[in-house]
Amino acid sequence: MLIKQLSIFLENKSGRLAEALSTLGDEDINIKALTIADTAEFGIVRLIVNDPEKGFNILREKGFSANLVDVISIATPSECGSFAKVLKIFSDESISIEYIYGFSVADKAAIVLRTEDTDKAISAIRKNNMEMLGASEISEL
Amino acid sequence: MIWNKSNECMERERMVSLQGERLRELVDRVYFNVPYYREKMQKRGLGPEDIKNINDLKNLPFTTKDDLRDNYPFGMFAIPTSEIIRVHASSGTTGKPTVVGYTRKDLAIWSEVVARTLTCAGVERNDFIQIAYGYGLFTGGLGLHYGGEKIGAVVIPVSGGNTARQLQIMQDFNSTVLACTPSYALFLSESIEDMKIDRSKIKLRVGVFGAEPWTESIRREIETSLGIKAIDIYGLSEIIGPGVASECLYQKGLHINEDHFIPEIIDPQTLEPLSEGEEGELVFTTVTKEGLPLIRYRTRDLTSLDYGQCECGRTLARMKKCTGRSDDMMIIRGVNIFPSTIESVLLEISETHPHYMIIIDRVNNMDVLQVLVEVDQKFFLDRIGQLESLKHKIKNSLESTLGISVDVKLVEHKTIERSEGKAKRVVDKRKLS
Incomplete structure (x- = not known):
């Protein structure tokens, strides 16, 4: 029984994480867990949310590089x-x-x-x- | 000093008649020996007998870098390869470099024109010339080398790079002349500062700098920081390499060795010849070369010509310092790079979008090439290692194609501006004008 994790590719730019998260918040996506793996230039935000498919579609629409991962x-x-x-x-x-x-x-x-x-x-x-x-x-x- | 006074100070009338005579011989040679030119001339209904003097030059077809590439590697040579004793090549643009071949006589001409260049810059037989241009397929190193030997100076063939060794040799051998790209000259000057080298141990008095565009302000910076006269030299491998044109100590334009390379300025759009003083694209016809003679070769460099006699006494036409290019070629650390080359490398890598941006900057006086690449959403899984290896894959492919180091940065989808018309792919932050 696998669950879907929402992963987002973000450049290390100030405000970018806030933009991604408020995009989700505005659409009633509730974040259960969040972790970030980062390098000097970019990071991957990994989220467990209440509705990963919806979150994924919203992020894609807004131009974020996002993916669903088992x-x-x-x-x-x-x-x-x-x-x-x-x-x-x-x-x-x-x-x-x-x-x-x-x-x-x-x-x-x-x-x-x-x-x-x-x-x-x-x-x-x-x-x-x-x-x-x-x-x-x-x-x- | 003038190396070849009779040719460099020739009266205009005599020069024009010499050029006409040489042009007739050239057209004869290429018409019968280079199928490419014969076909092009026949299409225009031209035979060798139609070219009588330099006024007929404008009727001849142009040659472009693409023509050389299409005939890669030796298709444009006008002489059997048994007579060729050297080849050089300019940096690859769409994978294939442009190959140039020299006969023994061509090398003698090359040495002659570089000898003129060096003499023009005030270099003479008692000088020690440190050649920090790269040796190899690039014409910079060996071009200066043979010219330096021709005038009887002491040639120090250090080749490019290895700054610590350059500075050691500069002090130990008492180098008086430095030959390299202007950006490397600036870098050396900074290194002298950083390494706290005693200025009195540096005996440089003149520098011959070329292979990349540079401005008057960079010239002043080099002249002040190194305490030398910085001379602009011009050349391109297709024409011969360094030695096509050079400033004299008056620094009022570059004297073109027009008894060997006839210059024209054309409008890059209409291809019509422009008159003296008008700015346009520089075109050369190499009238004396045997291996790879070129008719009306379009350099893509923008400049203008001045036929007035210089204070130094030379009557050779002078070209202004190049102000730009009529195509999108970039010169980065002396290497010719087209945006299309970068694009074709990226298109071969399936994980990237065809959206990219090229940023060129000058950091610590060295050109830096950065390529921003958008990550394709479909390929973005969520492993750091995967992204890092994608980045290295792009970097390695670009570096092996371009031959210079590239800083690759992965960026988010849609961060690179989409434009309606022609996409702006290049941001050049170097201050060159």
Whole structure:
């Protein structure tokens, strides 16, 4: 069960992130999680939102370089060491992670990640009885 | 000093008759030896007998860089390659460079005209000439080299680059003449400052600078910072290389060696010849060259001619410092680059839009070429590594085609202005006028 992440390519220019985010806000797109990977010249903004398809279409219309990407989200208890446990499983299974970020709301927490081998990651998750989150569950967080 | 007084100070009447005589011989040679010219002349209903003097020059067809490219590499040579003893090539524009070939006599003419150039700049046999133009297919290095030897000066063939070594040699060998591009001269002058080199150890007194456009203010900067006389020299490989024209110490226009290269100024739109003093495109007919003689070659450089005698005594026609070009060719660090070349490289890379912008700037007196490229939305996934490798792919392709380093910057979709008419693809921030 994969979820859609909204990714936006942005040049490192002041105000550009604000423009992208207010474009989404104006259309009632609610951001659940946000992370930025940056280099000296550009960055990639990665977002988990309540309606990724709509967000994607709005951004494209407004001329942003955006894309939808399949990522895995795993629920973890909001407690010390829970992220580390997940990572240990991936490491034991030799699954390399391209990028990962996490967030927590009240007593719930979630990890979002992208790996080179999604199928292998999913079977590792299942084998270890971890809970994957779907789009609706993410929206409810 | 004047190297060849009889030719450089010839009366106009005699010059015109010499040019006419040489033109007739040239037309004879190309008509019978270069199919390209024979066909072009036949189409105009012209035979060699129709060309009697330089007034008939205007009836002859033009030659362009494209003609040379279409006949790549040796198709325009007027002599079997067994007689050719050297080739040079100018930087590739749409992948293929322009190739020029020299016979033994051509090399002798080349040495002669560069000897005139150097003498014009006040260089003589006791001088030590540090040649910091590139040696190789580019004509700059070897052109100056043979001219320097011809006048009996001490030639130091350092070639381009390696600034620390240039400055070491300049001090140790007591170089008195510097030959390089004007931007490299400025860069050397700054390096002298930065490296805190004792000025008294620099013996330079004159510089012969060319291969790229430069302004009077850059000249003043070079003259003040290096404490030398900065002389503008002009040449292009198609005509012969350096040695086509040079300023004298009065710096009032560049004396064209018109007994070898007949200049004309034309209107680049109508192609009609313009009169003395009118600005237009410079066109040359090489009347003495054997390997690759060219008829009415369009240089695309904009300038005007002055036939008045110079204070130095020379009567050769003088061209003004070039003010620009009639095409979109850019000269970056002495390398000729067309925007279309950059575009064709980008079009081969599927992950980019055909939208790009070329920005040329001069940072620390060195030309910098930056290419902004829009990332195609379809190809934007979300990996940093993917974008970085795309950037390197573009950079490597551009650099291997252009031969100079390029700064590539990936920009967002639609950040480059779309224009209704002809897209503005080039922003030149260098202050050249």
